[in-house]
Amino acid sequence: MRLTRFLAPPAIAAGFVLLWQGLILATGLPPFLLPGPGAVAAAVIAQREVLTGAALRTLAEVLTGFALGAGSGATLAIAMAAWPRLAATLRPALLISQVIPTFALAPVLTLWLGYGMAPKIVVTALICFFPVASAFLDGLERTSPVCRDLARTMGAGPAREMWHLRIPMALPLLGSGLKLAAIYAPVGAVIGEWVGGSEGLGAVMIHANGRMRIDLSFAALVVVTALALAFHAGISLAVRRGLARFG
């Protein structure tokens, strides 16, 4: 059981590479349309300095945007749980904002905020905001009624009930929201980089495409994927560690 769990990811990766190479052999697509795994691996090695620099930049945007988005999402959830009338007012807005494709805002944000890190961070933060806010609010609104009765008869004020009872009880759902946000966060940063600016893995991909360096474009894609997987794994681990005792 354990062994298969450890072997599954490398096996899937190997299968994917085989399929990729097989597709090229079967269709005869030229390397400037679809480079093979070997060519992409070579590009990763040859361009390692460019890719490392770009990856660090993207990672910085992902971390900052995730922290900002998750932090403000969690704060809003607590405010909405504490003031039901605020929740009633904001709930429709939250729902509508959830169906807006945040990626579509990237060009506007670039227009407003320029070509630096700011618009990338904001896209990432917006993407992380909603899953965190809605999952956490869900948890905060489902505090066990028996516990709330207890808190009332014990004379707990709303603030202490929130801090000692409702927030810890909702942490598992906050964890689910964070893990979901961690999946989308790197995508947000990369899309921000596509739209404007010259740094980060997204910019490397756009530039490589423009110069028909499709192998470099794929190399950047591989690095983005690795970064996204690593980020998600890191957040999942942190959530599991942090929440172990809140079961």
Next chain:
Amino acid sequence: MTAAPVLLSGTVRMGARTLFPPLRLELAPGRWTALLGPSGVGKSTLLRLLAGLPIGGTFEGRVENRPPVALMAQDPALLPWLTARQNAALGARLRGEAADRDRLAAVLRRTGLADHGDKPPAALSGGQRQRVALARTLMEDRALVLLDEPFSALDARMRLAMQDLAAELLRGRTVLIVTHDPAEAARLADRIFLMTETGLTEEVAPACPAPRPPADPAVLACQGALLTRLTEAPACA
């Protein structure tokens, strides 16, 4: 105890439906009162009114001389991230006070939890968890204690042990115990009220002091009478 008795009088409506007709329940100070009845007649609603908690319907009536209460229900509702000791002292935590260390140690000892104080609820048995809930209730040190089917999820042996412990530790307080178990009412209560759709009727409780042995003839007779009265009562919608 010279305190005036807690008195509830009134009726509860749930939309168009009358949950219970106008009734009067007086809790004798320092004694155990049992409220016995089938599921759904409104026992928990009555208890919530006494606790000052919101109910699902509208209450027309009043509660007089309601002191602060301590609450204990079937679900021990322990917080999984706190130890048994911290759970027992939850009230102080929720009020932002420091728990009285000596009293906490004494209460844990009396509830048989002296060796389990540092364990999380997940490491305790069902009976031990219910004892933590009892310890938490005792820590509140309230004049009125409201028990809502506190032992109905326990197996027979554990239930008897918990009844004995609760009777001993809550002696002298005004206690209302809601139950659907005639044996429990017969063992523990000084006064027994039967609650049906048509209202409250007082039944005769055994005269000897609680907790009474389960096989005591007076307890068995009372239990039998209560069971008969329960089955005579019209079934709830």
